[in-house]
Amino acid sequence: MAKTLREVAEKAQAVSLVTVTIDGREVRVPEGVTILEACRMEGIHVPTLCYLEGLSAWGGCRICMVEVEGQPNLVASCVTPVREGMKIWTSSKKVREARKTNLELLLSNHPLDCQLCDRNGSCELQELAYQFGVREIRFQGERKVYEVDQSSPSVKRDPNRCILCGRCVRTCREIQTVCAIDFANRGFDTVISPSLGLPLGESVCVNCGQCILACPTGALSEVSHVEMVWEAINDPEKFVILQTAPAIRVSIGEPFGLPPGTVTTGKMVAAFRRLGFDRVFDTNFAADLTIIEEGHEFIARLKQGGKLPLITSCSPGWIKFMEHFYPELMENVSTCKSPQQMFGAVAKTYYAQKLGIDPKDMVVVSIMPCTAKKFECQRDEMCASGFRDVDFSLTTREAARMLKEKGIDLKEMPEEDFDDPLGISTGAAAVFGATGGVMEAALRSVYEILTGKTLERLDFYSVRGMDGVKEATVDINGMEVHVAVAHGLGNARKVLDQVKAGRSKYHFIEIMACPGGCIGGGGQPIPTNLEIRMKRIEAIYQVDRSLPLRKSHENPAVQRLYEEFLGEPNGERAHHLLHTHYVPRERM
């Protein structure tokens, strides 16, 4: 993450100040900040479209224009650094006209059918048109018409709604280093496209959906499973089971007006129960299960000299990234399925048997903070029961929309509990939702299993937080176990390149495709920015602290699952149901 407000504030202490005049008011701002940053420090929120905190400034949309005395042309405030003595006007006639005209020009090549758009109500273009009071478009002319790209199982691209701000391109390149999309063609024919004009589904796109979070309009959105889920719910022949990911309970309040970081577990369960699911279970149960499987895999590799470092496999965006860009590290990656898939496999075997239901009549729906989960659940390998482990995967946004369609206000819901037995989980599972969480949960269990001692302090602070790469060393029976945590694929690359070069000291690495981990996933409510990510992370640890059990191996439902059905961790049945394999993929 390049330039965050925090860094700007830090800069303010480190460097000298300059005096500039903003709208006639003299202010002192740190040298080197842009006009935009200076204005924001002074409480003037200059409107922007192509600017996005955390990405390199680009200066293309020309919405953030301001007037600088002595300069013949207006300047884009997002890319112009302040200079001593600068006199800046942010709402002069010239500035207002220029901004409005550029907005009108963008709108003149836009469908203007807001009611039919996925982002109706959360669109920045729409919001600016309202703020600027655009009532007519003076400059009409040809409008570009493109085919909508629905080739990807996760991300839908509608270039007709694209305003070419490049935020998706920069996110994909700078944050994720995937570079699946870029600008193609020139001038009025410019369009954002996967390489060689291929459909997104055939590209190196890892389905992380960070581009959707970055998109100011409805040009990028998830491939919706909403209709299929309604159909299943309304089908009396189907037994429809819901699982909710660890990160949903700290974010789904936002679309209902609750502040970011509000824990809504009980209300969420009540709301989804009212939506019509036959059972409301928790992916956290499967997260505990994952820790048992992955923990034992790690212990086995550690003891038997297997391939190290072991790298986590919970994040399907990361898995596809690995298959494209680091296939040589395939054997380092845990063979464990992700919690979503483990849940589905257990539901359609163990739980189906318990209920005496044919798995073919069972529909497993997940609510995930993630778009890559849509891709993951349709992978050919993911059919432990002979049927899809998970049938449909909704994003947090889709789930909120379904609730709203039915007229359920999450805020007004009572607190209810998950159903038994697949709704029982520990604090270790809860922290899966934040970067470092899987590592922390694994360490809590691995330590106790290997040493036979009880951990005194459960909190591993060094693997928490928004630093891109975090490290920790844990003493287990006199052995120093080195672990690393990376979130965001650009950060992952740094660690992976070390491993590839043989320069890594790590035994165990957690990788999450999205910045902040799942709470910052591509399926989360919009906006998702640094500030909101940090609030959701706080909430995740609040959930952890509030639970009576905080170690996965203490989960009684998981223990019963092994006793009644699976046998040994990493045993034959567990392997068949809960583990998977990967396929190398082309880079083009």
Next chain:
Amino acid sequence: MFYRAHVLVEMTSSSVALGAAQVKEQLEREIARAGLGNEVKVLETGSFGAALPSPFVVVYPDNVIYAPVSVRDVRRIVEEHLLKGRVVRELLFAGERGGGVATFIPPSPLKKEKRVVLRNSGLIDPLNIEEYIARDGYLALAKVLTEMTPEEVIEVVKRSGLQGRGGAGFPTGLKWEFTRKAEGEEKYIVCNADEGEPGTFKDRLILEGDPHSVLEAMAIAGYAVGANQGYIYVRAEYPQSIRHLEVAIAQAKERGLLGERILGTSFSFDVKIRRGAGAYVCGEETALLESIEGKRGEPRVKPPYPPQKGLWGKPTVINNVETLANIPPIILNGPDWFRSIGTPTCPGTKVFTLTGNVNNLGLVEVPMGITLRELVFEIGGGIRGGHGLKLVQTGGPSGGTMTPDLLDVPMAFDTLPRYNSALGSGALTVIDDTHCIVDIVKNFAEFFLHESCGKCTPCRVGGKRIVDILERISAGAGSPEDLEKLRYLGQHMKATAFCGLGQAAPNPLLRCLEFFREEFEVHVREKCCPQGVCTMRPKPQPKKTVRV
């Protein structure tokens, strides 16, 4: 081998297209047939630099120009002139000859010409480094490496007052100084040969005719700023420039004039060629850098400017071909000599390319400060077909629009902006009065729409809307409000576009809307095109009474 005569054949890309290669082959055949193979040698040269008809042949040392020469004419030239010593009068060049015998007196057959940049073009074989060296080539490099400090070199260039010939006219010495002073171990020299302005082809002819002058200057620049690597970014549509550069670089390296430890000093400098893929915007210096780095050719955010952060983020000098070709003579003759040419505020010469509805087409190098009238009506020989002058577009579509009222303005970087015009790269596109102003402006606007990189809203969409409106007007569907919209959009684009391309694109539109207001008005009010160019009915002419 000593030859009693040399026959120089101009072999620029355009001459070749007109049959120069066949003329050269025929000359060689006829000379051999006449048994003169040991006495007369045929040489390829670059452009002769003047607005001359091609193919173009000079017999040296007789200084006789034959132009244009066809394959059929060759036998007579060989048999009469080379064998018998009799000039073939009917084939003589008819430029400024005034009926007499035109003689090739270097540097030019045109009186007003002053050749600095084109000092060798047309005179030497560009593929032979010996000929360049014989004309004091690489002497300036030797001088700076052995007698001058880098600071002294920069001082000389600064004092010469040389300004960038790519169009912007930024002082070259200052650019070098900024780069020298910028922090960084590695620095680069980049030669911008991505000549994309329609109507401009000077850089191509300089590179084809005298590639070493540019290489030598790049090495001098490298020494001055502390760079050891140079890149020449040439558009791929210039295969002959690229071939000549490749040969020149190889020859210079062979002789120790490029590469490791040049002339035995501790200074090393290498030059690599990079081909542009044809995007106009890559002539913009930062888009060019992106392109060299293998990225999409889009302009960068400025500041930082290239002297601070250029190629691969390192301090970089980017100079135009013509700018660089001025450097060796400035070093050898001194800044005062350079200042004695041109105007006090804009010293030196400028290479102009004459195109359009003018009698003499081609390249001419003249002192700065010459008037457009001299260029068009004296050197250019006036408007073709006896028509009147409508306008001259200087420096291509992004440059300035010179209307007939500005014919006597001295042409220099500092004078033209006073008339909302610009010298630009030196292209002079002469347009006669049979053309329709809406059509002309539409043509320019379409060019920019095609070449816009698409990054910023005002250029990408605004440029498109300008074309949309102009199309409407020329189809007879325009309204008076459209003229106001055009003016508004033009000014908007100028004020808010990201880079120089978008900011300059509306210049011709805005100027023409003002100067040719009436013609625009007729289009939108009377829905007719006075010139009968637009696809609507022409303006009804008053009926003439036919007398019997």
